Amino acid sequence: METRDVLSQRRSVHYFDSSKEISEEQIRELFDLVKLAPSGYNLQPWEFILVRDPENKKKLRKCAFNQHHVEESSTSVIVCGNMDPTKYAEKNFNDWVKHGYFSEIDVEKTMAQLNKLKEDENFCKMWTMRSTCLAAMQLMIAAEDMGIGTCPMEGFNPEMTAKEFGIPKDVLPIMIIAMGYESKAALPRNYRRPFEEIVHFEKF
Numbered sequence: 157m158e159t160r161d162v163l164s165q166r167r168s169v170h171y172f173d174s175s176k177e178i179s180e181e182q183i184r185e186l187f188d189l190v191k192l193a194p195s196g197y198n199l200q201p202w203e204f205i206l207v208r209d210p211e212n213k214k215k216l217r218k219c220a221f222n223q224h225h226v227e228e229s230s231t232s233v234i235v236c237g238n239m240d241p242t243k244y245a246e247k248n249f250n251d252w253v254k255h256g257y258f259s260e261i262d263v264e265k266t267m268a269q270l271n272k273l274k275e276d277e278n279f280c281k282m283w284t285m286r287s288t289c290l291a292a293m294q295l296m297i298a299a300e301d302m303g304i305g306t307c308p309m310e311g312f313n314p315e316m317t318a319k320e321f322g323i324p325k326d327v328l329p330i331m332i333i334a335m336g337y338e339s340k341a342a343l344p345r346n347y348r349r350p351f352e353e354i355v356h357f358e359k360f
C-alpha cells in the first residue's frame with residue numbers, strides 16, 4: 157500500500173472480530189518492522205508485552221477500565237518504555253565503534269552522561285516516552301499496511317497493569333494497543349484541527 161493511503165486509512169478500531177486471530181508469523185513480520193523505529197542514541201527503550209491468552213485478556217480488560225476491545229482483539233499489546241537509558245547502551249555503542257560511528261572515548265563520555273541522566277526520574281520518563289511512542293506509531297502504521305486494525309489506548313491503570321503483568325519498577329507502561337480484524341466499520345473520520353491552527357511558521 158502507498159504510505160499516504162496507509163496514513164489516511166488508519167483508524168482506531170473499537171470493534172474487533174474475536175474469531176479472527178493474528179498468526180505468530182504475522183506478529184514476527186510486524187515486530188521486525190517495529191524494531192526499525194528511530195530512538196535517541198539508538199537505545200531502543202521499548203518493551204512490548206503481547207497479551208493473547210483469553211484469561212490474560214480478561215485481566216487486561218479489568219486494568220483498562222473494562223474497555224471491551226482489549227478482550228475482543230486478537231492481541232493486545234502493552235507498550236512499555238524502559239526508563240534506564242544505559243540498559244541497552246553497551247551493545248549499541250559497541251556496534252557504533254565497530255562501524256566507526258563512535259570512538260572508545262565517545263562511548264566513555266556518553267555512558268557517563270547517561271549514568272548521570274539516569275538519576276533524574278522525570279527526564280527518564282520523558283526520554284523513554286519520546287522513542288517508545290514513535291515505535292508505537294510505527295506498529296500502528298505497519299499493522300495497517302498488513303491489513304490489521306489497531307486501537308491505541310491510554311485508558312488503563314498503569315500500576316494495576318504493572319502488578320498483573322509482572323512489569324518491573326524501571327519499566328513504564330505507556331499505552332495499550334489492541335490489534336486485530338475490524339468487525340464493524342468505524343464512524344466517519346472525526347474532527348481534525350486545521351493546518352492554519354497547528355502549523356506555526358518560525359515561532360509560536
Ligand SMILES: Cc1cc2nc3c(=O)[nH]c(=O)nc-3n(C[C@H](O)[C@H](O)[C@H](O)COP(=O)(O)O)c2cc1C
Pocket residue numbers: 166167168169170223307308309310311312331342346
Ligand atoms: C494516546 C491515545 C490514547 C487513546 N486512548 C484511547 C482509549 O483509552 N480508548 C479508546 O477506545 N480509544 C483511545 N484512543 C483513540 C482515539 O480516540 C482516536 O485516536 C481519536 O479519536 C482519533 O480517531 P482515529 O484514530 O480513528 O483517527 C486513544 C488515542 C491516543 C493517541
